[in-house]
Amino acid sequence: MLFNSIDFAVFLPIVFLLYWFVTQSNLKLQNLLLVAASYIFYGWWDWRFLSLIIFSSLIDYFIGVVLLKENNPAKRKGLLWLSIVVNLGFLGFFKYYNFFADNFTKAFSFFGNEISANSLNIILPVGISFYTFQTLSYTIDVYNRKMEPTKDIISFLAFVSFFPQLVAGPIERAANLLPQFYKKRIFHFSKAVDGSRQILWGFFKKIVIADNCAEYANLIFNNADDYSGSTLVIGAVFFTFQIYADFSGYSDIAIGTSRLFGFDLKQNFAFPYFSRDIAEFWRRWHISLSTWFRDYLYIPLGGSKGPLKMKVRNIFIIFIVSGFWHGANWTFIFWGFLNALYFLPLLLKNRNRHHLGIVAQHTNLPSIREFFAMSLTFGLTVFAWIFFRSPSISDAFSFIKNIFTKSLFQIPEIRPSYLILLIGCFIFIEWVGRTQKYALEKLLLNKPMALRWAFYMLLIACIFIFSSNEQEFIYFQF
């Protein structure tokens, strides 16, 4: 089920009312309702893949239970590997089988050995990359004795399948989300209002900004040979805003919806396009994934400790794996590699933790230095997104080659003024709210209610006017 669908507009109020009015007195029943609602939400897309989530959840639940009693290190390690193999096995099969089969075939034929590997017509289960990582983190934490395994199977099923964040994150850690299922949730007016506000902002980002940018970005990327260099730059910038508004919009809707049900999810985006260097960008972009890789890959590899050579190796590994997580295509791997290259100078100069605070925190405008730092980081990010968006590496290079021609200085053929104006307003609101968890969190809160409501109605009006078809969220494919 898509958030931006009529189905969800009907589904959410029904679950909300059942949750707070029918099942509130019984915690178990309330959790059971969440499990059922989550399975309906997921099954709406394709009920067959529900078995995958249920199987994956049960495996990790029982491994957790056994790990609690098991003290033999070898057996404990065996159980951990069982969970890793099962979870990554599913992920590998559904997401990467064809990629590896094709590349092995090509590699063999390059060396003169013709082999035929069967490509399978595999449907990628929506959200598999997200819930696999979520359930995997539980087993690893239990194995490392960082948390107690749960004995409450309903809570565990609800934790893995919690519908607001099931298909595109944020990837929650068991230590944060699971205990929230054990406690009775109490309805707070302010929390629900805040959640509704975040949902509204998420829809605005997705429907008004992302979907409208997508229309032009698709047009330009799909016909790159027909456009001038300046138009290709516009296309890359539109995609830059599309992917941010799409994915962070989803996160906002997920976090806001969770708050309606009394849950707190972690912030997933912290205004990444206002970053002053790439290290800061990666602390602000898809935070739940970045921290997952940091905790479960980067640190076990040695992290930033040890000799420089090892640090550099670890950085490249984490970025390339992160790229590969996004999809089975060399473009994503190259995108990860490019970000590692961007990161390298900061690591070598030991400046990768230079910008930990919020830009221009106590002023309205950034300094000239900050402005140039933000612009440079934004420019590098736009460049990297070209690889992410292109269907192949050669297409990406051809796109870039076509940018750097005389036509770069022509007036772009595509320049939708309404969209440029909308993006301008969007950047302004995001800038004003950059010290909050999401841009609308405190915006106009000290103003009269009538003004605040008028503003919210204006946002809804924009959602109506600028909506087209129901467009899937980009990160569903990952």
Added chain:
Amino acid sequence: MKKFIKHSVLFFVIFFIAEKSAYFISNASEREYDKRLEYVINGKMNKDLIILGSSIGASNILAGQIENETGLTAYNLSYPGSNVLFHEFILKSLLKFNNSPKTIILTIDNPSEFIEEKTLKYRSDRLYPLAKYNYINNELINQNEKNFMSKLFCLARLNTSVFKFDKIKTPIENPIDSSGSMPFIKKTSTIEMEFLEEVKGYTIKFELKEKLRAFKSIQKLCADNNIQLIFVFSPNYQKFNAAFEKRFQQLMLDENKIMVYDTLNPIYKNKDFYYDVSHLMKNGASIFTAEISTFIKTN
């Protein structure tokens, strides 16, 4: 909880009432230069003969001239860039809101009538400015361009065209005349043309089921309403594609008629009469229209 529900309901009630004011700003149709579709749905299109088609029909057939030469009242409802699915919609709309015409002329895009062609599409953009009409809004919903929320909310009927406040400019090269035709009256750019003596064959496997269905539907609608249907093949600055015509004849019903331009007429090999490969200048359109008038009078 009660407070939250009370606030939510109040918010949506106020929004629901306030958003109705959007009806008054949805005046996109008033700024439209091409008002032909609005005439259709307002029942102002009661003519003896209607021309349907894409830009070929719009520019190469002069409805006013047919009126003068045949004595039938005629109007051109061809839309540049439109495909057979859109022609079907125009015909359905015409029949729903107006008296049935005696004759329909359907201009055929040779050879791309039934195959995928980037430049020919369902012209939803022509419907957006008229979304305030329920009939048009329902069609936009059918086309998946709008969802059913647009039945409840006026705002959901608006789109970006509402915010283009300047009046849509009259095309300089081919303005719409009083009979709905769009003949090319001048060339603003020079297009180098070579007469193509060889044309590609025609492959059935590229035909789209949806387009074949729409074509069948047009024939059925005409048959059900006792309308004489004439298919017209307009001149191109290239050799006539007979392979497509042969296929076309397999798909047309016997009671309908087909009119192909006079392929031996040397005028159609003179590039001065053409705007580009498929579109005639007004003087060329006039010669071709005279052929059509003669065909109507003799059939």
